Amino acid sequence: MRDLSLHLLDLAQNSITAGASLVTVRISVDEAGMLTMVLEDNGKGMSPELLERVTSPFATTRTTRKVGLGIPMMKENAEKAGGSFNLESEVGKGTVLTAVMDTRNIDCLPLGDLSGTLLSLMLTNPLFPDFLFTGKTPKGECSFDTREVRKVLGSDIPFNEPSVAGWLKEALEEEIQPIFGGVLI
């Protein structure tokens, strides 16, 4: 994975597979340059046994092969960038993934195309689930909530309709670029 946004795109898929109806992404950068990414869902959650072995590359829920690299790669990338990785989960309630990275660390991944990632998530999951993004850096705050979009658009029009996709793309860029574009701190 070349950047943090790609990790996000990959990890959010786990939440969707877990049947979440709302996937929440929070990214914040403090004055000291510590970046925290929290991915929270209300999916089916993991048992304590699965939670314990899920950071191993040899744990996966799929049946075709015995490796699953998404979570272990995120853990490694967070830890080698002077940060930490934490997973909390409860069966029936959902999962919270937290990755912390020091953006001043030379091994810290760049943030990457954040609005493109959120757009990809919405376009590939056009009717369900909902996504909530909030961001905070010393430059300010931003947020995007697909529940608000659906309130106007109706629940019968999928996000991957070309005209809707175009609107989402512009709306996401307008909201996110001023806060996360360019230098973070």
Next chain:
Amino acid sequence: MKSLADLEAIRARTLENINMRKDEDAARVVIGMATCGIAAGARPVMLAFMDEIKKRNLQHVTVSQTGCIGMCRYEPMLDVILPGQEKVTYIHVKPEMVPRIVSEHIVNGNPVVEYTIGAAKD
């Protein structure tokens, strides 16, 4: 957030289009977006498809994702499925290749053979 009034206008227009459409004549693009696909660059490819479809105002094309197809070394991979035809699998797809796939294959029905898995040398 960008004006939600625009969105209402989009809703009215889109509802008309959706009602006129029949699912059986839709072309499908299915992109592999598991860890392997994403790491190899599937996201810009998917966004390039959406851009191209919007640019050409194609009403009968749906773009969707799938998990790992099992040949991670060929990622980013995608299938184009035209109604009533066998699927065609493209490998090592880059965003620059997307306009050709859309115009030659999806619009005109001629697969871009040099990009397909059949043309792979290894």
